[in-house]
Amino acid sequence: MRINVQGDGNVVVVTGDASSVKIGDIRLDSGESFDSVDFSNGHNNSGVGEAESASAKSCAKLLRAHYLNSSSKIHPTPWFEAGFQLRTTDIYTELEVTSRTERGVESSSSESDFRKRLVSGRCNRILVEGEPGVGKSTFCRKFTLDWATDDLEWAGNFDLLFTLNLRQVTRSGKLIDAIFDQLLPEDTDVDKGHLEHFIKKNQDKVLIFLDGVDELESTWKSDVLKLVKRRFLPQATVVATSRSTERHHLVTDIDGHYIIKGFTLDSVSSYIQKYFESDEGAAESLISMIEADDNIQILTTNPLNAVLLCVLWEDSERALWGNKVTELYRQIIVSIIKRFLKKMTHPCHSVKKFLEISNQSYQSWVKWRLMA
Ligand SMILES: Nc1ncnc2c1ncn2[C@@H]1O[C@H](COP(=O)(O)OP(=O)(O)O)[C@@H](O)[C@H]1O
Ligand SMILES: [Mg+2]
Numbered sequence: 001m002r003i004n005v006q007g008d009g010n011v012v013v014v015t016g017d018a019s020s021v022k023i024g025d026i027r028l029d030s031g032e033s034f035d036s037v038d039f040s041n042g043h044n045n046s047g048v049g050e051a052e053s054a055s056a057k058s059c060a061k062l063l064r065a066h067y068l069n070s071s072s073k074i075h076p077t078p079w080f081e082a083g084f085q086l087r088t089t090d091i092y093t094e095l096e097v098t099s100r101t102e103r104g105v106e107s108s109s110s111e112s113d114f115r116k117r118l119v120s121g122r123c124n125r126i127l128v129e130g131e132p133g134v135g136k137s138t139f140c141r142k143f144t145l146d147w148a149t150d151d152l153e154w155a156g157n158f159d160l161l162f163t164l165n166l167r168q169v170t171r172s173g174k175l176i177d178a179i180f181d182q183l184l185p186e187d188t189d190v191d192k193g194h195l196e197h198f199i200k201k202n203q204d205k206v207l208i209f210l211d212g213v214d215e216l217e218s219t220w221k222s223d224v225l226k227l228v229k230r231r232f233l234p235q236a237t238v239v240a241t242s243r244s245t246e247r248h249h250l251v252t253d254i255d256g257h258y259i260i261k262g263f264t265l266d267s268v269s270s271y272i273q274k275y276f277e278s279d280e281g282a283a284e285s286l287i288s289m290i291e292a293d294d295n296i297q298i299l300t301t302n303p304l305n306a307v308l309l310c311v312l313w314e315d316s317e318r319a320l321w322g323n324k325v326t327e328l329y330r331q332i333i334v335s336i337i338k339r340f341l342k343k344m345t346h347p348c349h350s351v352k353k354f355l356e357i358s359n360q361s362y363q364s365w366v367k368w369r370l371m372a
Contacts, residue, residue: 047201048197048198048201048202051191051194052194052195052197052198052201053198054194055190055191055194055195055198056159056160056194056195056198056199056202058189058190059160059184059190059195060159060160062183062184062185062188062190063148063160063161063162063183063184064147064148066183066184066185067144067145067147067148067161067163068145068148068149071088071141071142071144071145071148071163072087072088072089072145073085073086073087073088074086074087074088074091074092074138074141076091076307076311077307077311077336077339086274086275088138088141088142088145089145090274090277091271091274091275092138092142093263093267093270093271093274093303094110094111094267095111095134095135095139095260095261095262095263095267095303096260096261096262096263096264096267096301097109097110097111097113097114097258097259097260097261098258098259098261099113099256099257099258099259100257100258100259101257106259109258111139114126114128114258115143115152115154116154117256118154118157118207118237118239119154119157122255123254123255123256124235124236124237124238124255125228125230125237125238125240125253125254125255125256126237126238126239126240126254126255126256126257126258127239127240127241127242127248127250127251127254127256127257127258128239128240128241128242128258128259128260129241129242129243129244129245129248129257129258129259129260130241130243130244130259130260130261130262131243131244131262131302132243132304133302133303133304133305134260134261134262134302134303134304135260135262135303136211136212136241136242136260137165137211137212137241138303139241139260140163140209140211140239140241141163143163143209144161144163144209147161147207148161157205157207158205158206158207158237159202159205159206160199160202160205160206160207161206161207161208161209162175162179162183162206162207162208162209163183163208163209163211164178164179164182164183164208164209164210164211165182165211165212166210166211166212166213166215166216166220166224167212167215167216167217168181168182169181169182169216169217169220174223175208175223175227175232175233176192176195176196176199178220179195180192199233199236200233203233203234203235203236204235204236204237206233206236206237207236207237207238207239208227208233208236208237208238208239209239209241210224210227210228210238210239210240210241211241212241212242213228213240213241213242213250214242214243224240228240228250228253228254229253230253240254244259261301262301262302262303263300263301263302263303263306264301265297265301268290268297268300268301268306269287269290271303271306272286272287272290272306272310273287275307275310276310282313282314285313286309286310286313290309295325296309296325296328299325299328308332308335308336309328309332311332311335311336311339312328312331312332312335315335315338315339316331316335
């Protein structure tokens with residue numbers, strides 16, 4: 001094994017088996033990992049002191065608690081029913097995923113392939129693309145939960161996992177601040193400096209999900225780009241999700257490229273059965289209605305549309321709505337507005353809101369009011 005020793009005054013010591021050597025500033029040549037060599041300096045083998053290790057340990061514990069709380073439930077319709085939640089493990093349905101080579105060739109892939117890639121050490125900058133509502137955030141949430149519950153083998157490869165919602169990044173533009181703002185309790189004992197030091201020295205044990213690169217406020221843009229472009233924490237594994245574009249501006253910086261396609265036709269049925277877990281009849285009738293219409297079938301491969309259709313199916317008491325997709329959308333909007341209105345305590349304010357949302361929504365609302 002070749003080791004580069006940088007900085008002044010370092011001494012290279014060649015030792016026999018089971019020896020312990022203290023080295024000031026070590027860089028491993030690419031392709032070699034900390035696991036394969038003993039860098040014991042009296043505390044651990046990552047070049048950090050006891051205080052830093054303790055901070056990282058306590059951070060991991062807090063992260064797990066946070067993720068178990070925040071990721072174990074999905075709120076499928078947060079805009080009108082904050083209280084309506086489904087357990088992630090009950091409702092999560094495998095997504096159809098493809099991967100794209102550097103030459104742009106797309107081929108079929110899977111979530112398990114993605115998982116393997118994460119820990120393969122072959123790539124550590126991954127872009128996950130997909131249309132709005134296709135399941136990118138839910139995909140991150142599922143992986144985050146798997147790490148928190150230590151359910152699957154891959155999770156053990158990472159001491160720390162940070163899943164950041166880029167839309168919520170508000171101040172400073174520093175990764176460490178976003179971690180403290182979004183993921184740790186305000187009164188945490190974790191020391192910022194110690195944690196930062198641990199992350200730097202144990203990059204290969206750190207996984208970062210950056211959810212919604214396309215939703216990023218400009219204040220943080222340069223830091224996220226630095227992270228993706230390896231100018232910052234180059235050995236950490238970074239997964240960025242983004243809305244699909246013709247040719248994504250990050251493609252030249254990444255070494256893994258996945259595209260989420262949504263549900264397959266089979267998984268739409270499986271999703272509906274899970275959604276109507278306690279009403280088999282509703283599930284079956286909705287599945288047969290969808291199967292009879294190609295357009296609606298295609299529409300529901302987008303998970304967000306599948307959710308909306310289930311909501312509408314509940315609201316419309318399983319009435320048929322004709323076979324036009326535009327009519328279906330109209331009814332979905334009316335259904336959302338109805339539920340939203342139910343939640344609102346000040347109807348006047350809500351009317352203004354509807355005007356803001358869109359003229360089309362407003363028209364539908366007026367129509368519904370006239371019908372009511
Ligand atoms: N794999 C999945 N299993 C079950 N439901 C899903 C899945 N993916 C997405 N959904 C549902 O679709 C909604 C939209 O998905 P989301 O992850 O927010 O999409 P995106 O981030 O791509 O815009 C979620 O709130 C969830 O209810
Ligand atoms: Mg999202």
